[in-house]
Amino acid sequence: MKLRWGWTCLLLLSLATAAWTHEEDQDSTGDAQVEDSDDADSETEDPTPDTNVSFQVTYKTPVPTKEAYFTETFDEGLLAGWVLSKTTKDGADDDISKYDGQQWFDAFFLFYGEAKHHAIGAMLKKPFVFDQKPLVVQYEVNFQDGIDCGGAYMKLLSASDDLDLETFNDQTLYTIMFGPDKCGEDYKLHFIFKHKNPRNGDYEEKHAKRPDVDLKKFYTDKKPHLYTLVLSPDNTFEIFIDQTSVSKGNLLTDMTPPINPPKEIDDPNDVKPEEWDERPKIPDPDAVKPDDWDEDAPAKIEDPEATKPEGWLDDEPEYISDPTAEKPEDWDEEMDGEWEAPQIPNPACEASPGCGVWKPPMINNPNYKGKWKASLIENPSYQGIWSPRKIPNPDYFEDLHPFRMTPFSAVGLELWSMTSEIYFDNFIICSDKEVADRWASDGWGVKKLVASANEPGVFSQLMAAAEERPWLWVVYILTVALPVGLVVLFSWPRKSDEAASYKKTDDVQHDVLEDEEEEKEEEQEREEEADTETRADTGKAEEEEEEKRSDHESGAAGDSQDEEEEDSNKSNETASDDEVSHLDIALLVYQLHPLVR
Structure with missing residues (x-):
């Protein structure tokens, strides 16, 4: 990465140096021309081709090839x-x-x-x-x-x-x-x-x-x-x-x-009859204004729910005379009238909600209906839009x-x-x-x-602009160097990181396969050992349950013997009961805990 950025910086510096050298050459050439101007006047110089000669053609006065007026x-x-x-x-x-x-x-x-x-x-x-x-x-x-x-x-x-x-x-x-x-x-x-x-x-x-x-x-x-x-x-x-x-x-x-x-054309003497009705719709003559229609209700009313803000200064005017104003020296009261200081906003009102007489804000009147008008209906006497009759145009002609x-x-x-x-x-x-x-x-x-x-090409126009505005060279260099630097940045060969490549690749690696096989073998061995232990515990529990059933049968047979034998066997039965309770606990743990299995 450091090497890549080093090459990029080197390229930028090279371009800047080339541009600076070009500008210096231009300046030195100009200086040389000024210094040698006196010699040029006294000596005859060999003609040299001008590289800036404009495109020229041989012009001939146009001549009409056929008759012209x-x-x-x-x-x-x-x-x-x-x-x-x-x-x-x-x-x-x-x-x-x-x-x-x-x-x-x-x-x-x-x-x-x-x-x-x-x-x-x-x-x-x-x-x-x-x-x-x-x-x-x-x-x-x-x-x-x-x-x-x-x-x-x-x-x-x-x-x-x-x-x-x-x-x-x-x-x-x-x-x-x-x-x-x-x-x-x-x-x-x-x-x-x-x-x-x-x-x-x-x-x-x-x-x-x-x-x-x-x-x-x-x-x-x-x-x-x-x-x-x-x-x-x-x-x-x-x-x-x-x-x-x-x-x-x-x-x-x-x-x-x-x-x-x-x-x-329209007959200029034709006049619309007075009874001609051009109204397509007319007010309904049978319509009646509703009794509750109030034409005098205002469109706006004061908000009844509004309250005067706290701190409102009723006694303070909104504007006051400017106390710093002075009457001009050339003021003539006879000509200009009585002088009055200009009005300015009252400073006391700046820290309060307002000054002067407070009035509630106006809102739309919900009961406003305006002036009542009858609804419109089709005019049964409608005759259409009148137009004057047509007459032959006395000035008509046809020029084809x-x-x-x-x-x-x-x-x-x-x-x-x-x-x-x-x-x-x-x-x-x-x-x-x-x-x-x-x-x-x-x-x-x-x-x-x-x-x-x-007409100068794009390159010539850019160079001419840079001569008038030297700071444009910086813009040109950056404009050219930035794309080139990006190309170098992403195209320059670089040493790959094997660890990163190993992590990014999707191909199966040989070492990975061997490790996976060893892990599988170890897992199988652990599973076999766990199965062996589980079967051993299960067999032991079955044997204990068998003994428990035999003990119950021997206890039932002992009930028919003599009381003396029962007394002698009480201690044995107590021991058997203790063993049975231990077996029950072991079975319960085995059934509830999956790890035992």
């Missing part, structure tokens, strides 16, 4: 094609009504500035017309500082001769609004489109249902995420985040409010092809955000999901690959 990568770092809005937001205060949010272009588009309005747009190569081709909208967003309240959605601005991006604002007509939005703990992924009423030409917003996934991680992890909307001519839609489907549905059945209004939306000719970012540094990149609008996927693999996919490859 709009693409933007910002790789040239220019604002070409984009127009900043110069208008103001209606209904907003003057200090925030301007679209004065700042932007920055350099391989991506960045909104920065807190509590700012942003509005910027760009025209498509050609308008998108909703006919027989699907619509695919895709772009990247990264909330680099997280997000408290704000959005990163894009608008597809409806085609119009009056569309002017310099006047683009929140009232500009759009066909589709799509993208992330968040305020407080309300995380949204918008898909809204403006549906045109074919009867009167009015536009109404239709909202898709919320995705079934938790959106929080996409808005808080400070990583770029890819948002994709696919809208098909068969009225189906599907939304993707990072190329994973998060929501799907049909424009005819999964939008709120519905695309098509009901055929019938809501996919045929208003064409759009521009994209716009019109946002209000309390968070700075919202990153946009790699916009594409096309009609083929495969084109968008290839575009994503050349852009967002490369970023994701590099980020994953350069």
Whole structure:
């Protein structure tokens, strides 16, 4: 055991020494670099490979493989094609009504500035017309500082001769609004489109249902995420985040409010008749209040069995004026009124059950019944719940092809955000999901690959944490050494204790068998000796009993002899009686005591 614990302690000391040596090497390396810095500036050093070079790939600007209506990568770092809005937001205060949010272009588009309005747009190569081709909208967003309240959605601005991006604002007509939005703990992924009423030409917003996934991680992890909307001519839609489907549905059945209004509506001129009875139950008109029903009985009464506790101070108030309080020097009685010291608990009440006028506690009144009400019965005049009659909906229409939306000719970012540094990149609008996927693999996919490859592993993160907090080395050493020590403790070969092994084993031992046989032989010999003694005692007792019977017979024969012979035999009979009594005692002892047998 001592040897085993010695090896365990040695292992722990070795690990601690290795960790300390590693840390010393790091420090000495750093010192050497500082000391030799002057020499390094004056001498030309041979290039050496950097062991900490991050994973890199050759990035090429994504190029659509087929026709696309709009693409933007910002790789040239220019604002070409984009127009900043110069208008103001209606209904907003003057200090925030301007679209004065700042932007920055350099391989991506960045909104920065807190509590700012942003509005910027760009025209498509050609308008998108909703006919027989699907619509695919895709772009990247990264909330680099997280997000408290704000959005990163894009608008597809409806085609119009009056569309002017310099006047683009929140009232500009759009066909589709799509993208992330968040305020407080309300995380949204918008898909809204403006549906045109074919009867009167009015536009109404239709909202898709919320995705079934938790959106929080996409808005808080400070990583770029890819948002994709696919809208098909068969009225189906599907939304993707990072190329994973998060929501799907049909424009005819999964939008709120519905695309098509009901055929019938309630008649706004219909009025419920005055005699209409909607009461399913009514009070029983034949019910009578019982004579002993006391409506005036209180719900609570004083406990009649309560008694005032001993020591109750009736004459002491519960609160008294603070004797240590003093009127403030600036107290003006004309302005502030008469000064009164603040009230404090009466110290005299602390050592007693209570102070002031004692009152019994209140209890529930056993005789309380409350206000009497007649029991309810079924209403014989019940007519049901009234509802107005239905009439044909004068605004009814049926649009079985809501996919045929208003064409759009521009994209716009019109946002209000309390968070700075919202990153946009790699916009594409096309009609083929495969084109968008290839575009994503050349852009967002490369970023994701590099980020994953350069992300430090668990071991690197642990080492970095230990460099900032050296005390973590103790935790690491104990975490590693404890399992190793336990393995060594239970796996190290050790000399077995023969005595303990002999006691624990269930196998039959040779020496034990010999001892058991000798004990059995001795036991048999003792039993045979006891049986011999018992038979001898039994035979002797039988002989004595035989003599006793013969003595009785001789005594009976002696009764017919002469009185002289009887006198001469009295002494013999007395002796025989003594012998008989001894035999009786011996037999009784033999019968009662099992050891004699």
